[in-house]
Amino acid sequence: MACHDPQRIAVARVAGSMPYCFRHCLSDDALKNSIKRSGVLLPVIITGNKRPLLITGHRRFVAARLFKIKEMPAIVAAKLKPRDAFLLNLVSNWKQGCSDPDRAKALGMAARKFGFKEKEILSTIMPLLGLPQEKSLWELYLKIDRFPHSLKDLMEAGQLPLRAAASLVKFSPKDQDYLATKVSSKVKLTSSQFLQAGEWLSDLMRRTGKSLQALLEKNQVLKGLGVSGMDGRAKADRFFARVKALRFPGYSRYLEKFEEKRAAMLRDAKEIRLEPVQGFEEPGFELHARVKDPEALDRLLQKLSRERSALNSLFEIVL
Numbered sequence: 250m251a252c253h254d255p256q257r258i259a260v261a262r263v264a265g266s267m268p269y270c271f272r273h274c275l276s277d278d279a280l281k282n283s284i285k286r287s288g289v290l291l292p293v294i295i296t297g298n299k300r301p302l303l304i305t306g307h308r309r310f311v312a313a314r315l316f317k318i319k320e321m322p323a324i325v326a327a328k329l330k331p332r333d334a335f336l337l338n339l340v341s342n343w344k345q346g347c348s349d350p351d352r353a354k355a356l357g358m359a360a361r362k363f364g365f366k367e368k369e370i371l372s373t374i375m376p377l378l379g380l381p382q383e384k385s386l387w388e389l390y391l392k393i394d395r396f397p398h399s400l401k402d403l404m405e406a407g408q409l410p411l412r413a414a415a416s417l418v419k420f421s422p423k424d425q426d427y428l429a430t431k432v433s434s435k436v437k438l439t440s441s442q443f444l445q446a447g448e449w450l451s452d453l454m455r456r457t458g459k460s461l462q463a464l465l466e467k468n469q470v471l472k473g474l475g476v477s478g479m480d481g482r483a484k485a486d487r488f489f490a491r492v493k494a495l496r497f498p499g500y501s502r503y504l505e506k507f508e509e510k511r512a513a514m515l516r517d518a519k520e521i522r523l524e525p526v527q528g529f530e531e532p533g534f535e536l537h538a539r540v541k542d543p544e545a546l547d548r549l550l551q552k553l554s555r556e557r558s559a560l561n562s563l564f565e566i567v568l
Contacts, residue, residue, distance in 0.1 A: 255292040258323040260313045264300045268331070269338045270307040271358055273350035274405050277308050284312040289321035294337065297327035304334045305341040332363045339377040349393065349411050350401040352378045356387060357394035392418040399429035408433060410440040416447030424454075424461035432465070435474045436488045437481045446489055449496040468495055507534075507563065514559050518552050520545070534563050 283290075293306025303310055304326060313321050326337065339355065347355075359365040359374045371382045380386060393401075393414055400417070403409035409429075417425055438446065453464055465471055470491045474484045494501035504525065511523050522537040540546045553560070 255322045255324050257320045258295070258301070260310070260318055260321055262301065263295060263310060263323075264298075264302050267303055267307055268362075269302070269304050269335050271338070271351055271355035272307060273348060273354055273401055275308050275311045277312070280308055281312045281315065284309065284318070285316050288318055289313050292322035292324050294324045294326050294341070296329060296334065297325050301325070302334075304329070305338050332365070335359070335363050336373075336377075339374065343377055344379070347378055349390075349404050349414070350396075352380060353390040353393040353396075353401070356390045360391065389415055389418070395422070397422050397426040397429065400425050403429050403433055408437065409443065413438075413440045413443035413447065416444045416451070419451050420447075420454075420461065427460075427462045431462070432471065432488075435471060436484050438485045438489065442485060442489045446492045449492050453496055464495075470495070510559060510563060514556050518549075520549065521552070532564070 289306075289309050289312075291306070291309070293309055294304040295301035296304060301323075306323075309321070326334070329337070335358065355378055356370065356374060359370055365374060367384070367387075370387060371384065375382055375387060380390075389411075393404075393411075396404075396414075396417075400409065400414075404411070404414060417428065420428065450461060450464065453459075454461060457464060459467070468491070470488065474488060507525050515521055515523060520539050524535045524537070526533050526535055538549055540549060
């Protein structure tokens, strides 16, 4: 590879195609503001073609075209093989901060476009992307690379962590897109909720043979969740509870009966908290109480004694 000293090059001369770009999103507000004020300060790297291709500096190039900047500094890398140009781009972005969609795209390009073998990807490409050399992780990112753009946008925005995305690889592209555009526009699930709900929905779809859209619409899972003013956490909890009820209808009925009996027993006992056992495979219930003095303890014991029959009835509720 031969590199020349930085030179000024017309922005319009550089080809708009970006065969080495692995960024999911090329918009960077801080960079755009800087380039709008001062122009492109750091040189991009381009190929030696008559119509040069960008090797590095794609976001700078996009911002320069946006603000109609005429020239930018560039270094010409002559006689560079495509695989080496791709590697050069990865190296130039090392420790610059990559999103999970960026990593997925880079690993997909390495395997499918530039022909890197498994050993090369694990030993070279993944460390450049800040990833451990794990084959299972590489395989997950390859599946994420095939996600619809809408789902990758959620990941880019931090609304869908990698751990949660792993539960969605079994969904069809159509269902993935529906989840991103219809469900996540109304419900902001936590990572653990996304992971668990994804597993339950996947199981329900397999059992019923229905698509995600058909399943949610038939059971009105999203009904009322688009109302403005409702707390985002409340929407997520309600959606999660509805999916759980679909997956475990027996447990849902159990909770309804439990709640009826609990409400009746604790109407005048705010110091007592009565809950079903966490991990609903276990029988029984959990009883919590706050006692400040001996007199409060006496009142609590008297209350429990009066409610002995009602408490025993909780054991009769079965899934």
